[in-house]
Amino acid sequence: MEIDRTSVQRALRRLRRTDLPIDTFAMARFLIGKVLVHDVRTCRLSARIVESEAYPVGDSAGHAFRGKTPRNASLFLEPGHAYVYRVYGSCFMLNVTSEPAGIGAGVLLRAAQPLDGIERMQRYRGTERLIDLARGPGRLAEAMAIDLKCDGLDLCARGSLWLADTGENADPVGASPRIGLNRERHRILRFYERGNPYVSGPKSLNQ
DNA sequence: AAGAAGATTCGCT
């Protein structure tokens, strides 16, 4: 039977820190099929994560590569914290930290399938098109009301921004080089749910 | 002090 992913009657189990892998590669795969939830006032925004990118230790494209600074400090928190930064003047990127405290690494959330709060997301995004609400990291952040206020939040605390497991079986996960990078462009560090139309990037990367 | 680059998006051709 087809699983209904549009119903608000959805079983969302809050992920605890002990549920998370303590490894950047494993975290990037693990997050595919999980749900990102942001409770803003009385409205719940939620979306199923369908695409991620790993920025592991030693990656010269990673923001932690040259050590800890005020901007990237959140990357050095325990696994399951949010690292949010602004790029190109107007876009926010949401990452989930993925290594033990003191080690800077994370996973970028690149695309998601909207579940709850779709009307609100449409307003934030300025478009009705479901497929475009969170397809791309900047769009995902805008749809989910993620900005610098979310930087450093613990996604495993009882806060408004959290991760959930639906209990559904994960679909097959594909891998490819990352998108939009010059450094380390050869590495296979992007993960996506195969065949999911909410995944971003060119078709050639989504086989 | 100034300039380039950047984990992107949107609108136009």
Place this chain on the structure above:
DNA sequence: GCGAATCTTCTTA
């Protein structure tokens, strides 16, 4: 497909 928008951070191109 291409280029502008937009602004913070890091480098000295």
